[in-house]
Amino acid sequence: MLDANLTQQLQTYLGNLKTPIELVASLGDDAKSTDTRALLHEIAALSDKVSVLETGTNARKPSFDIRRADDHAAAVTFAGLPLGHEFTSLVLALLWAGGHPPKVDDEIIEQIRQLGGDFDFEMYFSLSCHNCPDVVQALTLMAIFNPRVKATLIEGGAYQDEVERRDVMAVPAVFLNGEVFANGRMDVKEILAKVDTGAAARAAEKLAAKDVFEVLVVGGGPAGAAAAIYTARKGFSTGIAAERLGGQVMDTMGIENLISVTYTEGPKLAAALANHVAEYDIDVMDLQKATQLIPATGPGGIHEIVFDNGASLKARSLILTTGARWRQLGVPGEDEYKNKGVAYCPNCDGPLYRGKRVGVIGGGNSGVEAAIDLANIVGHVTLIEFDSQLRADAVLVDKLKSFPNVEIITSAQTTEVTGDGTRMNGLAYKDRNTDAEHTIALDGVFVQIGLVPNTEWLKGSGVELTPHGEIIVDARGGTNLPGVFAAGDVTTVPYKQIVIAMGEGSKAALSAFDYIIRTEPAEQIAQAAQEAAQIAAE
Structure with missing residues (x-):
């Protein structure tokens, strides 16, 4: 064996x-x-x-x-x-x-x-x-x-x-x-x-006892890990608060474009990130979901992050790296049949559909790659793309078209996931050229239509976002708020790639370093002003 x-x-x-x-x-x-x-x-x-x-x-x-x-x-x-x-x-x-x-x-x-x-x-x-x-x-x-x-x-x-x-x-x-x-x-x-x-209450109590960080990184993916390592190397007290260290990388299979690393897999890279972070004096706080940012009232002030367990952390500077998640279709039946036929990871769940009929929604690289993988396992694959043509690399499209058990439907708008109340049984879509309605009988569907930034918690915080929810950053990774920086897939930086996220996280960390050394803490400024006033009064 x-x-x-x-x-x-x-x-x-x-x-x-x-x-x-x-x-x-x-x-x-x-x-x-x-x-x-x-x-x-x-x-x-x-x-x-x-x-x-x-x-x-x-x-x-x-x-x-x-x-x-x-x-x-x-x-x-x-x-x-x-x-x-x-x-x-x-x-x-x-x-x-x-x-x-x-x-x-x-x-x-x-x-x-x-x-x-x-x-x-x-x-x-x-x-x-x-x-x-x-x-x-x-x-x-x-x-x-x-x-x-x-x-x-x-x-x-x-x-x-x-x-x-x-x-x-x-x-x-x-x-x-x-x-x-x-x-x-x-x-x-x-x-x-x-x-x-009692775990949540104990975790909240531990957070509440933390001192003010010089840099707090919110999010633990490649951008967050890089940012924390860079600020820790500068000698700043650094914390990482994240739902999980590794972020969306944990859900990625083959990685072949991380320069100098010929091939790795998401969980292996996430473990390597965690090991690298552990080499430094970085306070890692996982299972922490941020729900609110309370910004400082001015340069040098203290920012506060509130978490879903009610506790909060404070820091002189923040680096937001909360990443992105798989975009959902947003059609009737999707939530009802999630994990009951609606799936997002073909590598994980594909073997459960051996010999069956499945659909893939999305004609970009991830969608076409998913369809290729599934074609080797399942009975039949129907790929559905909203655009008039597939957007994946030509070599992938040619490979997909070589499978006899694959059907490609373009100019199709998915309108509903259908089911029997227990599991999904098909999809409904509209032909965007003719407005004709169609249904397809399927045992499962894999949604591969891109990413949405994890920024809902920032609404009302004062951090400027695009209409799509991305954090707007400048060339230095700075947001519109002094002392608040951002990096990775959560930002407006184009091309959502691991290697880019690492670089952007490092850049944001260097910007935070520059901000801290050039900005005196507000309490020190107030104390200096008070001392000056006392001297003048004398």
Whole structure:
């Protein structure tokens, strides 16, 4: 099951096991069970601390538990083979069950151990989903470190009937105690924030105790990370407050245009950004969603950012890097059938539509690339473009047209996502040349129509925005407010690219540095004026 390279890597990793572990298999007579048996015995052959027991009683076959030999409650269950993007998750599960410490803050481990209540998680993943490993690993961590947490991690392709019966139409999909819990990428902090009722209050209390920063970066994507690194290197007290470090990069698959890096993937780049940030004295505050900016009353004053938990942070200078998100169609049925046929990540969710009919909306590079990827998996792809022609690069359009199972419809305005109340079943669109109305029967649709800036929270703050919501910045990354700078996809800078965001973040940081050294804090100015007045009075 494993090639020579993976075998060597795994053997090296298993050398870190501190206590014996057991792989308890529940197997049938099918081919997938045969593959699972082979994988488990290959793993056991690499370490004398690993044993295989084919005595499992799980109704899902094939499946296997990874458990500590001396503590069977420290366990996690995989149903199907966790290979592909999940091979790392498999390795970590083996190591954590075997006593190797996770690279997670002790505070997080203690929060897991202190969880009250019983939690039975079931999570569906696909082997091509780059958003799934974070969730798989988070639930694995929780199951191994808290005996009242159970986690069953299910490869959807191996349990297609179950996926359809439970209406799982997007991954990662998480159920808790039999009920829908969450869809989409989540890390362990985000999951804990949902199940630990006191987490929000504790986070707010910690924020409230922070001193005033010299520079506060709001947003944690490439622009935010670059900005924070640059200001920290200047010796300024720097904080990053973000919903998640990595930003939209976490949802990106292949990256081939980051100069000097031939190829990488979004989650890998996000991890590299986090590691680089960690090299400096930067206060990273994640899971923080900004809701309001209260600007200083003048140059040298203190700006304040309010968050959705009610807490706030203050800083002499701000760098806004809140990025952008996938643009929605804004038609009836889209919200109703989100994750029930309406999807935004073809790499993640494409395998769930194997052999079925799907649509892609958007004829730019991302839309055409999505259609090409899907054409290799699904039964049929219909690409719908509002314009009279596709806007993607010619080489991509030619590739798309080479597939016999692809239909391209141009000059089409999507008007509705239709469904039966449980899942979507088609699209309605209007021919922009004739005004004729049409419907297409589809099992799923992937929306790829560009980005919208995350600036709703800035309305009324005084920060000048374009009609499209982008922050207006000058050549130095400055906004119309003194001491407030912005960078990345959230701004008017053209071409929303990772490498550009990094450069713009660095530039905004240098501008913030220049602003701070040239502008005395308002309280110092007031104090100096008061001292001058006292001297004059004497």
